[in-house]
Amino acid sequence: SPLLNDPRMVEPLGMEYLLGSVRRDLPKWNSFIIDQNFSKELTQGLDVIGVSCVSPHLNQVRSLARSMPNTLVIVGGPHPTYEPGSFDDLMNVISIRGDGEDLLIKILKRFEESDEEINQFVYDTTTSIRNQRYVADVNNIAWPERTLGLYKNVDWSSKGYAAAFITQRGCMRKCEFCAAAGSKLRKRDLINIKEELIFLKRLGTTDLRIEDDD
Numbered sequence: 465s466p467l468l469n470d471p472r473m474v475e476p477l478g479m480e481y482l483l484g485s486v487r488r489d490l491p492k493w494n495s496f497i498i499d500q501n502f503s504k505e506l507t508q509g510l511d512v513i514g515v516s517c518v519s520p521h522l523n524q525v526r527s528l529a530r531s532m533p534n535t536l537v538i539v540g541g542p543h544p545t546y547e548p549g550s551f552d553d554l555m556n557v558i559s560i561r562g563d564g565e566d567l568l569i570k571i572l573k574r575f576e577e578s579d580e581e582i583n584q585f586v587y588d589t590t591t592s593i594r595n596q597r598y599v600a601d602v603n604n605i606a607w608p609e610r611t612l613g614l615y616k617n618v619d620w621s622s623k624g625y626a627a628a629f630i631t632q633r634g635c636m637r638k639c640e641f642c643a644a645a646g647s648k649l650r651k652r653d654l655i656n657i658k659e660e661l662i663f664l665k666r667l668g669t670t671d672l673r674i675e676d677d678d
Contacts, residue, residue: 475615477628480608485565488606516541529554540564545643555583562597565605602650607660624670635678644677
């Protein structure tokens, strides 16, 4: 996740979406978001850690995974979507391409039920999700977990708090540099959008930053 206390950075909307899905579908899991400056002590005893990876952070993420050989590391974000083979040599890493919500829940459910060694679990799970990439109905995705108040750390508004927001996923354009290029456009229903906007208003947000892929 980006530095959460740096106003020059963006709200970690992708991580908030994933956290929202875990807390809705797997409420017994102790799930939380930490920033990229976490200490090694904070990771002690974790069964699973998820990382959003952009290309400049590839070596940093690989180093993290190597330092935690007995922890399942799930990597998503732009880099593994665009270059999915970047972690194939690390036997405790599962890469997710594209939308992560459904796949993350599937992986965690399998992890709960599995008694396999970590490397065998990674191999079997990677094989089972290889061809899955997008959530077909974006209206079924849990809203981002906003109760952490991470949007308050980002200096986007001069009069209050601004929250990151998406109305659709996917982009029909085919820009070679973009991980979302050529993905199917999937729009949220107006009712779904309105209900989340009402929720954000109740949290005290005054502005929105639209972050649609296109």
